[in-house]
Amino acid sequence: TRLNNSFQFLDVGREDPKKKPLKVRKHQFVEIYEPFSEEEVKEQTHRCLECGNPYCEWKCPVHNFIPNWLKLISEGNIFEAAELSHQTNSLPEVCGRVCPQDRLCEGACTLNDGFGAVTIGNAEKYITDTAFAMGWKPDMSNVVWTDKKVAIIGAGPAGIGCADILVRNGVKPVVFDRYPEIGGLLTFGIPEFKLEKSVLVRRREIFTEMGVEFRLNTEVGKDITMEELLRDYDAVFMGMGTYKYMKGGFPGEDLPGVFDALPFLVANVNRNLGFEKDPADFISVEGKRVVVLGGGDTAMDCNRTSIRQQAASVTCAYRRDEANMPGSKREVANAKQEGVKFKFNRQPVEIVGDGKVEGVKVVTTQLGAPDENGRRRPEVVPGSEEIIPADTVLVAFGFQTSPAPWFEQNGINTNSWGGVEAPEHQEFKFQTSNPKVFAGGDMVRGSDLVVTAIWEGREAAQGILDYLEV
Ligand code: FAD
Numbered sequence: 001t002r003l004n005n006s007f008q009f010l011d012v013g014r015e016d017p018k019k020k021p022l023k024v025r026k027h028q029f030v031e032i033y034e035p036f037s038e039e040e041v042k043e044q045t046h047r048c049l050e051c052g053n054p055y056c057e058w059k060c061p062v063h064n065f066i067p068n069w070l071k072l073i074s075e076g077n078i079f080e081a082a083e084l085s086h087q088t089n090s091l092p093e094v095c096g097r098v099c100p101q102d103r104l105c106e107g108a109c110t111l112n113d114g115f116g117a118v119t120i121g122n123a124e125k126y127i128t129d130t131a132f133a134m135g136w137k138p139d140m141s142n143v144v145w146t147d148k149k150v151a152i153i154g155a156g157p158a159g160i161g162c163a164d165i166l167v168r169n170g171v172k173p174v175v176f177d178r179y180p181e182i183g184g185l186l187t188f189g190i191p192e193f194k195l196e197k198s199v200l201v202r203r204r205e206i207f208t209e210m211g212v213e214f215r216l217n218t219e220v221g222k223d224i225t226m227e228e229l230l231r232d233y234d235a236v237f238m239g240m241g242t243y244k245y246m247k248g249g250f251p252g253e254d255l256p257g258v259f260d261a262l263p264f265l266v267a268n269v270n271r272n273l274g275f276e277k278d279p280a281d282f283i284s285v286e287g288k289r290v291v292v293l294g295g296g297d298t299a300m301d302c303n304r305t306s307i308r309q310q311a312a313s314v315t316c317a318y319r320r321d322e323a324n325m326p327g328s329k330r331e332v333a334n335a336k337q338e339g340v341k342f343k344f345n346r347q348p349v350e351i352v353g354d355g356k357v358e359g360v361k362v363v364t365t366q367l368g369a370p371d372e373n374g375r376r377r378p379e380v381v382p383g384s385e386e387i388i389p390a391d392t393v394l395v396a397f398g399f400q401t402s403p404a405p406w407f408e409q410n411g412i413n414t415n416s417w418g419g420v421e422a423p424e425h426q427e428f429k430f431q432t433s434n435p436k437v438f439a440g441g442d443m444v445r446g447s448d449l450v451v452t453a454i455w456e457g458r459e460a461a462q463g464i465l466d467y468l469e470v
């Protein structure tokens with residue numbers, strides 16, 4: 001039978017779940033992938049070769065037990081798969097949706113060499129979504145509660161990862177976030193076409209039932225002080241992200257019509273979720289010629305949000321070539337399908353306009369010698385200047401760390417680029433220079449990925465448990 005055929009990968013090719021039709025994708029803020037059917041997921045997960053030394057597991061930052069849960073799905077054992085997948089990941093259904101699998105687990109799959117990698121991400125999403133729909137909940141029956149409580153600043157993936165491990169070890173996490181919903185950039189950053197927000201609402205309910213307390217709309221440093229947290233809790237974990245926008249440093253960046261990526265994306269989410277405080281915060285690109293600068297996940301999200309807002313045209317200018325784009329290949333392909341035009345090897349040198357944006361002046365670049373990270377450095381082609389016409393320019397050059405003014409007075413050291421110093425390899429993992437304070441996620445490693453933030457939050461929780469001798 002099919003399920004006994006270990007050469008399934010020869011008969012059955014890789015198939016991603018179906019996508020919604022383009023006419024829906026170009027208008028609506030809904031996830032573009034349909035869920036796998038039971039038959040599809042069994043067929044796809046059965047392609048796994050069950051490699052003795054699974055590279056996918058090593059490449060996955062949280063080291064998920066991938067072949068084991070793929071097998072459980074192919075056998076129809078969803079609850080066991082859910083238990084196993086939650087042993088290593090606090091938000092598996094989120095990672096399944098937003099990880100750049102092509103350069104993580106699926107990129108390392110043995111079948112990626114010519115046969116098509118196993119659809120690991122979509123299988124991971126399927127497990128949790130299906131288990132929750134069938135009434136599964138994390139099993140907390142063996143938890144022995146201690147009298148310890150830990151304050152967590154930030155309900156993003158790092159804070160959630162930390163809370164998950166603490167609560168499962170009987171330590172009460174109280175999570176403070178300045179935003180009205182949990183998720184950090186998962187909610188107020190990543191758009192709905194990659195991750196629908198109901199996923200985070202359900203997660204808030206599940207974590208609350210598990211014993212995590214969320215204090216939303218509460219900013220540490222404004223509504224409550226760090227000193228109060230240090231006084232009232234046994235330890236503090238900081239997972240506050242990075243929120244300073246990088247600038248291009250060229251003329252015209254202050255012209256009306258130029259916006260940073262995140263305020264554009266957040267205003268869009270706020271409107272869709274009903275969190276909008278002032279309609280003037282919304283940045284509409286309807287009918288506009290939009291130019292997006294950058295080539296990462298944030299740039300792709302701006303491109304595709306602009307398409308859905310009915311921009312007249314969307315052009316993405318990136319200074320390297322397509323192969324060297326930092327974001328997920330899947331999302332670049334999706335952006336192209338939805339109508340985004342790419343101009344690769346274009347370095348912006350000026351935003352031009354008289355009182356408002358009229359275009360972006362770019363020069364063409366070619367790749368030169370590799371830099372210290374092994375990435376080939378772009379060089380300008382002489383005489384290649386051109387102007388891309390634009391009414392709106394969205395700048396997505398990434399984020400820098402943004403240390404809070406209260407770090408210093410609480411003995412929390414930062415490094416030369418503003419990252420919080422919280423080394424992994426020391427007696428208590430991810431402890432900062434204040435022994436009672438731990439940190440992880442983007443604010444420690446610089447802006448990176450959801451899955452690495454989850455991993456650091458979970459590891460830091462181990463550090464906290466050791467520190468508290470739980
Ligand atoms: P965050 O998610 O930033 O969460 C930090 C939280 O701390 C926020 O909720 C914030 O409100 C809160 N906070 C900060 N200061 C305070 C304070 N003083 N008091 C109370 N609360 C505070 N990664 C992927 O893997 N895949 C993707 O597809 C992807 N797409 C992205 C798209 C965009 C537009 C952006 C901006 C990022 C994307 N990323 C993606 C990166 C990913 O979202 C981040 O790496 C990840 O969210 C970092 O998690 P974190 O917990 O460290 O911080």
Ligand code: SF4
Pocket residue numbers: 059060061062063064066089095096099101104105106120121124451
């Ligand atoms: Fe792959 Fe990310 Fe899931 Fe790990 S967490 S298995 S990298 S999708």
